[in-house]
Every structure is written in structure tokens, then in C-alpha cells.
Amino acid sequence: MKMNSETNKGKTCFVYKDIKCREYYGKKNGNVCFGCTVKTSKARIETNDVIVVAEYGDHDHSDTVA
Ligand SMILES: [Zn+2]
Numbered sequence: 001m002k003m004n005s006e007t008n009k010g011k012t013c014f015v016y017k018d019i020k021c022r023e024y025y026g027k028k029n030g031n032v033c034f035g036c037t038v039k040t041s042k043a044r045i046e047t048n049d050v051i052v053v054a055e056y057g058d059h060d061h062s063d064t065v066a
Pocket residue numbers: 019036037038041042043058059060061
């Protein structure tokens with residue numbers, strides 16, 4: 001399975017621990033932040049060259065069946 005895929009808007013998606021995240025912020029240091037695509041989820045990850053360097057927030061997926 002590919003780790004990265006392009007959405008139809010050209011945004012990069014990143015799959016981490018079976019959670020699909022969407023690129024939403026590129027930092028000046030080159031790291032890229034991704035947000036969980038689940039609406040109720042506040043979780044974010046920060047990556048550097050597709051390596052996850054930090055995780056923030058908690059996944060609230062109460063509306064979904066994991
Ligand atoms: Zn989540």
C-alpha cells in the first residue's frame with residue numbers, strides 16, 4: 001500500500017497508524033503538519049520527509065467504527 005496519495009485538490013494525504021491525514025500546514029523549518037481527516041478528531045501529526053516527528057491532540061472517532 002502506498003503511504004502517500006494525491007487528493008483531487010492536489011493536497012498530499014498521509015496514512016499513519018491506519019489513520020488518514022490531510023496536509024494542512026507547511027512549517028518554515030520544512031516540516032509538514034497533517035490533520036486527521038475525521039471531522040470530530042482534533043489530532044494532528046507533524047512530519048519531516050514522511051517521517052512522523054510529533055503527534056498532537058487526541059483522536060475522537062466516536063462517530064466512526066474503527
Ligand atoms: Zn483522528
